[in-house]
Amino acid sequence: MVEDLGRTSKPRETMDVKDTPFRIGDRDFSSRLIVGTGKYEDNATMVGAIRASGAEMVTVAVRRVDLDRTNKEGILHHLDPEKFLLLPNTAGCYSAEDAIRYARLARAAGFTDWLKLEIIGDEKTLLPDTHATIDAAKTLVGEGFKVLAYTNDDLISALRLEDAGCVAVMPLASPIGSGLGVVNPYYIREIKDRLQVPIIVDAGVGTASDACITMEQGVDGVLMNTAIAVADDPVAMGHAMRLAIRAGRLAYLAGRMPSREIAVPSSPTQGMLD
Amino acid sequence: MTDPEAIPVTLNGKDRLVPAGITVKGLLEALELNPALVVVERNREILDRGRYSAVGVEAGDVFELVHFVGGG
Numbered sequence: 645m646v647e648d649l650g651r652t653s654k655p656r657e658t659m660d661v662k663d664t665p666f667r668i669g670d671r672d673f674s675s676r677l678i679v680g681t682g683k684y685e686d687n688a689t690m691v692g693a694i695r696a697s698g699a700e701m702v703t704v705a706v707r708r709v710d711l712d713r714t715n716k717e718g719i720l721h722h723l724d725p726e727k728f729l730l731l732p733n734t735a736g737c738y739s740a741e742d743a744i745r746y747a748r749l750a751r752a753a754g755f756t757d758w759l760k761l762e763i764i765g766d767e768k769t770l771l772p773d774t775h776a777t778i779d780a781a782k783t784l785v786g787e788g789f790k791v792l793a794y795t796n797d798d799l800i801s802a803l804r805l806e807d808a809g810c811v812a813v814m815p816l817a818s819p820i821g822s823g824l825g826v827v828n829p830y831y832i833r834e835i836k837d838r839l840q841v842p843i844i845v846d847a848g849v850g851t852a853s854d855a856c857i858t859m860e861q862g863v864d865g866v867l868m869n870t871a872i873a874v875a876d877d878p879v880a881m882g883h884a885m886r887l888a889i890r891a892g893r894l895a896y897l898a899g900r901m902p903s904r905e906i907a908v909p910s911s912p913t914q915g916m917l918d
Numbered sequence: 919m920t921d922p923e924a925i926p927v928t929l930n931g932k933d934r935l936v937p938a939g940i941t942v943k944g945l946l947e948a949l950e951l952n953p954a955l956v957v958v959e960r961n962r963e964i965l966d967r968g969r970y971s972a973v974g975v976e977a978g979d980v981f982e983l984v985h986f987v988g989g990g
Contacts, residue, residue, distance in 0.1 A: 680990030690988065705989025708930040708982065709956060711949060718985035720955055735989050745962075749984050752957045752964045820990070847990075869990030 661897050666864055668842050669758075669790050669811040671729070675700050676859070677889045678731065678844065680869025684878065687722040693872050694728070696882035701729040703760055703869070705736070706746050706753075725755050731792065733760040738773070740780035747784055759784060760814070760846075760867075762794040770820040774801035778808055785809035794846050797831040799838060806839050813839055814846035814867060817858055821870045823850025825857065832861045852881075852888035859892025860900070925977040936975055943970040949983070957984050 666673045679699040684690035694702060702723065709716050723730075732750030734743040743763050751757050761781055765773030772795050781791050785808055792812040793805045802813045815835055818824035825848060826832060836843045842864040849855050849868045858866050866889060875881035924935040929949075936945060942965060946953050958965045959982040965973060 681988040682990045684988060703990055704986040706957075706984050707987045707989075709949075709951060709985050711930055711932070711983070716949075716951060718955055719988050720986055730986070732986065733989055748964055749957050749959060749982075750986075753955070753986065754967075867990075873990075 661894055663893070663897060666842070668792070673700050673865075675886070675889075676865040676893060677855075677885060678703065678865060678867040679872060679882070679885075680867070681719055681723065682869050683873035687719075689878050690873070691722060693878040693882035694723075696879045696886065697872060698886040699728075701731050703731045703733050703867070705733055706750050729758065730755050731758050731760050732756065734762050734780075735760075735764075737763050738765070739763065740776040740783070743776070743780045744783055747780075747789060748787075751789065757788060758790040758811075759792065760794060761791050761810075772796055772816070774798065774804075777801070778804045781805055781808040781810050792844065797828050797835065799831065799834050802835045802839055802843075806841050810841060812842040812844050812864075814844045816847040817845050817854065818848030820847040822848055823854075823871060824848055825850055825854035826861065829857070829861050832858070832863060836862050836864075852884040855885050855888040856892035856895070859889055860896050862896050865889075925975070927975060927978065928980040930981070930983055940975050941971055942973045942975060945975055945981075946970065946983075951983065955985055958982075959984070 666676050675698045677697055677699045678701045679694055679697050680703045681690055704719055734746040737743040737746055740763065743761060747759050750759060761777060763773045763776045763780060764770050774795055777793055777795055781793050784791050791810045792814055793810045794814045795801050795805055797815040802815060805813045815832060817826040832845060844865040844867050845858045845863050846867040849858060849866060849871050851871060855866055872878050872881045872885060923938050925938050927934055927936055942958060953967060953970060961980055
């Protein structure tokens, strides 16, 4: 009897493939996707998209309360800090001094000592000031922050940030909000290969294929905001990203075939008819 | 403006008059802000939440009142 695999077994939605836990600092995560909370049209869509993405950690920004508005609600009215690990950022800062000020304010809110350190060096490209980021990282690590540092896809900066004591290093795929995907997969792989701390690619992912290709480089996770928030249907894109991150991770673990520039037939060349 | 009981302070970059003798706790109440969700920086120093009722607002104080908003 031949087992009728085709009719009796359905492909499983998820597969148990041996994987190392996604650990940052002393914390394990089941999702390798971290998402931002900016740019959403409304809070209900944001919450729906985050749920669909499966992310456990979400970034937030520190800003002045708008005292002229009667509705002075911050994001924590919509996002339960018991259910998501908050990752405050220092977005908008252009110097180590500013970033350290924002970091301290973020920690004083009393929810977390984790921090996404981001110091911008150029207004047009929003590329990071890696020198200032390394300086700020040293200070903040010394103050007990768990620093996840946003940086360029540059190995030397990444190594210095690891030396500074960052719990994760987060090179960009491409400029913030550009949606260009990974412009330099070779540099991303080199950073992943050389550092011990988790590598999370932060910024530049535009759609699910970008997220998948990023994960196929072997990095530990991806952080994104715009790609989900400004999609026509952010909830559907959140779900697509969840699948893409998973698919990319599985493909990396499965080990891809070597690529080559010549065709090789898949069917036997022997046994052809005369 | 002519009220002798009011003192000038800066709140989130804007000049405002607040009642003399008000505490930081009183200031947050007057602004209808939840002290558990707002961080207060006074003259570039972060104020510990436990001190809000003990710290009085003084003329010329510069306050930054911040919270978490959506961001990436």
